[in-house]
Amino acid sequence: MIVFDQVQKSYQVGGRAIPALHPTDMTIETGEVFGIVGHSGAGKSTLVRLINLLEPPTGGRILIDDENITDYDAAELRAFRRKVGMIFQHFNLLSSKTVADNIAFPMKLAGIYSKAEIRDRVEELLARVSLTDHANKYPSQLSGGQKQRVGIARALACRPTILLCDEATSALDPQTTQSVLKLLADINRELGLTIVLITHEMDVVRRVCDRVAVMDAGEVVEMGPVSEVFLHPKHPTTRDFVFESESIDREELQEDLSKADGRILRLTFKGESTYKPLLGSVARESGVDFSILSGRIDHIKDTPYGQLTLSLVGGDLQVAMEALKAADVHVEVLR
């Protein structure tokens, strides 16, 4: 469990303290995938680097499994960092070492593993990230997705309990992003590893994260389960991110809505209710007519969800809304 207790960070620029992270309280549970989303400069990079003290905080305490890591001396800090893997946007592999040597590198630095142990572990990790055939290649000979898989294998070498991902998919194309995210999700599930992932894409959060914190100007403005934050965003920044990821143009949406007649509702289905043939029966029972203005059906991590914007005309609106609510559908009246 990672606990931030009034953690803050500021940089000295020309004698003035510029805040990068305002005092923040936050708890990341063991074994969850925790997303931090924000625009560049929002402080998410700083936040993730506080967890392995690449950036020391200027105030507050960071507790990891009830130990205050800000109290560590240099040797304790080095030992602690071996238990926290990290992967990067630009991979940061050593260009002078082969794939196998890159993966072995953290184990060699640790100085507590025998040659045989290192060899076996590297082999196992190469297989884990499906790069066995590339063991003796140099990073420059690999594609971006392969490089990131080497980065993941390297981060896992010393069997960490936490994996930090710094924009790990931002330099990759959509297809490669998908495969890397799948790999991260598998690792999380199989190894029970806590993953803290920062990104500027809400889509990445939607696919792999359990909970998410939204950052804006050095502050966490919204935090909660992904389905909650994603389907019912409250803060304007969060809404921006959700709209962005759905490629919804807000003005266009407003214009579409203004043309529709009657009541406008937004229905949110989650889990099993997504697949139920609900709308037809509600329409029959209540006598309302509906037309679908916009909608999407997708997954949040492994949970299916649907969100529909409808206009309703005629019939008994009250009955329709009660029936929807009874079927576990979240109903929001837009107009």
Add this chain to the structure above:
Amino acid sequence: MEALLSNVDWTEIGWASWDTLVMVGMSLLFSVLIGLPIGVLLFLFGKRQLLEQPVAYAVLSFVVNVLRSVPFIILLIVMIPFTVMLIGTSLGVAGAIPPLVAGGAPFFARLVETSLREVDRGIIEATQAMGASVKQIIFGALLPEALPGIIAGITVTAITLVSYAAMSGVIGGGGLGDLAIRFGYQRFQTDVMVITVALLVIFVQVLQMVGDRLVLYFSRK
């Protein structure tokens, strides 16, 4: 052919070439041995680097700059008392080596500093995040990553030392430069001058070629 090169004593040329090789070889060795750690320290003490030390950086940088700003011909003369103190003579091949190192080491140190700065900061950060100590970062990541740049630096330093070594002939340093000055210049033996210059050109060409090959071999980018 005989008449054309009437003044050329090939045995003399052979010995002079050997002396130049020894001067360049020995002074390159010591320049690298002294310049490499200084270059690494310059890098580490620099702004926003691992061991940021503004005062230590300023002092070290000042010393390097002073040695580099003195024209080598002056450095040769200024160094004479130190050279005598160090090895007993300021003449011959041995006497030329201390001033060559005094000129070569700071030059190489700057080249090392520059090539270390070229190493991606992300690689240093990643190595830090693995729990590496500063020593491990230097030997495990920085130096291997900067190796092609450092080899290129050694090549440039070697070539500079060839020209410095030739200059040391002025104060009785020995080698091809000495030959060119005593025979080619002072006795107007143009043929000797031409041969020594040609040999120096060949020497530099070979150094550059070998250096380039090595850089290519160690570059994985």
